[in-house]
Each structure stands twice: as C-alpha cells, then as structure tokens.
Amino acid sequence: MKIELAKSYGFCYGVKRAINIAEKHPNSVTFGPLIHNKDEIERLEKKHQVGLVETLEEAKKYDTVIIRTHGITKERLKRLKSEGKKIINATCPYVTTPQQIVEKMSKEGYTIVIFGDKQHPEIQGVASYSVLPEKTFTILSEDEIIGLPLGPKVALVAQTTRKPEAYQRIAAKLVARVQELRVFNTICNATFENQAATEELARKSDIMIIVGGKNSSNTKQLFYICQNYLDSCYHIENSNEIKAAWFDGKERCGVTAGASTPDWIIEDVIAKIKELTKES
Ligand code: SF4
Structure with a gap:
C-alpha cells in the first residue's frame, strides 16, 4: 500500500494561533470548543489545564475565558466583559x-x-x-x-x-x-490550500482517508471533494475508526486532514493504516 499525505493538510494559521494562546493560559476555560476536534480539546485540558464551558452560566465560575477560534456573538462577549472576566480573544483574524x-x-x-x-x-x-x-x-x-x-x-x-x-x-x-x-472576499486561503491539495491527491488515489472532527465544516468539504473522484472515502476522527476491510484491493491510499486536526492524530492514523496493510 502506497500511503501519501496531501501537500497541504491539517492545522491552519488560525488554529495554530488559538492553540498557542490557550497553551499560554493554563487554568482557564475556553468559551465553546476552541477548535472542532475533541481529542485536541482533551489534550489541552489534561496537559495545560484549559477547560471548556458552553454557557455563560458555566463561565461565571472562572476568571479567565478564552474566546474560541470561530468567535462568539457580540452579546455574549459583552456579557462576559461586563462580568469582569479576563478575556483572551483567540478568534481567528x-x-x-x-x-x-x-x-x-x-x-x-x-x-x-x-x-x-x-x-x-x-x-x-x-x-x-x-x-x-x-x-x-x-x-x-x-x-x-x-x-x-x-x-x-x-x-x-x-x-x-x-x-x-x-x-x-x-x-x-x-x-x-x-x-x-x-x-467582500472573506473566504479563507487556508481552506483553499487544503482543498486544492486534497483534490490533487484524490485524483490519483483509490482510497481517501479524511481526518477531522465530525462537526468540522472544512473537513466535511474535503470529504465532499474526494467523493467527486472516488467511492472509497472515509471521514474519521481518529485511528480507532479505521477498518482493515476498507483497504482490500486498494493500492494507493491518500490521507488528508481538516484545519482543526493536530499532527499527532494524523501520524497515528498513518501508523494504523501501515499496521493494517502491513506497510513498513
Ligand atoms: S480555516 Fe478558519 S481558523 Fe483557520 S485560518 Fe482560516 S478562518 Fe482561520
């Protein structure tokens, strides 16, 4: 099995920036998931003590609140500020x-x-x-x-x-x-780059593995692009979802990942594909 990674994949500038910001603010919480990837959110919590709250009520218990990459509503931001929270804005520019x-x-x-x-x-x-x-x-x-x-x-x-x-x-x-x-052209280039590289790889692959959160819209877009070129496309969140049978009769496996997918998850996915297809 030949395994190939898309030329551009995974974390974009905005997500890298948000994670950097979060890592520098231990003992804080993010308002809403910082990025659309629950494994990375768990890592931030375990390794950096950055928790997650989903409501203004829950946020009340914490002093420092990090605003997620995709932003929050103006009203919510105003409420958090009026309650005297220290706001760290990780909204992507x-x-x-x-x-x-x-x-x-x-x-x-x-x-x-x-x-x-x-x-x-x-x-x-x-x-x-x-x-x-x-x-x-x-x-x-x-x-x-x-x-x-x-x-x-x-x-x-x-x-x-x-x-x-x-x-x-x-x-x-x-x-x-x-x-x-x-x-106004407010479409993000990072998305284009991952999309173009995914398309190029899907054209020459006979199976595509798309790694990213199930609720990540940019990962879903990558999946839809792949579906234009081949039937064997799988959108997974992590290596546990991979099935050996997917690779039966396949020779070229392409791997790509959404903008919220950390490298360690992608490496894990590739290792699992190698193990299941006995690629060394
Ligand atoms: S994909 Fe989203 S978070 Fe990443 S750089 Fe673009 S707008 Fe920002």
Missing part, C-alpha cells in the same frame, strides 16, 4: 474581518447577506455584529435569494470555509436585483 465588515456596512444602512450555515458558531457570531438584524439574512444557496426583502444596497460576506464558485453564483444573482452590491 479571518473571522474577525467579516464581523467588522458586517458591523460597519450595517451601520451604513446596507442590507447584509451572509453566505453560510446559520447553525455554525462562526456565522452566528458574524451575524450578531449587524446593527440591522431585520435586514440581515443568512443563506446557503442562490435559490434562497428569491423573495428576500433586500434594500437597494447590499453587502455580501461569506463563511470562511465556503467554496468560491458558489459564492460567485450568489454574487451574480444578487447584483441583478439591487442597485449597489459590495462583495
């Missing part, structure tokens, strides 16, 4: 940018359209910065634009993990409906 754009453009009276997943904490955070909540819409496809009560001026931002092609389609549809459209 690429996520802070759309927050600032939404705040500024909504103050200027623009209707805000956000291309992203309403349920994702990053998008809930970004949307919360709008001063015009009744004129702020989050959509997942260009079809959802039909029927939106848009004003004459629209500002468009995207979730950092979205595909540029889909973003362009949304921009094209919007521009036909409004007098003025401001389009």
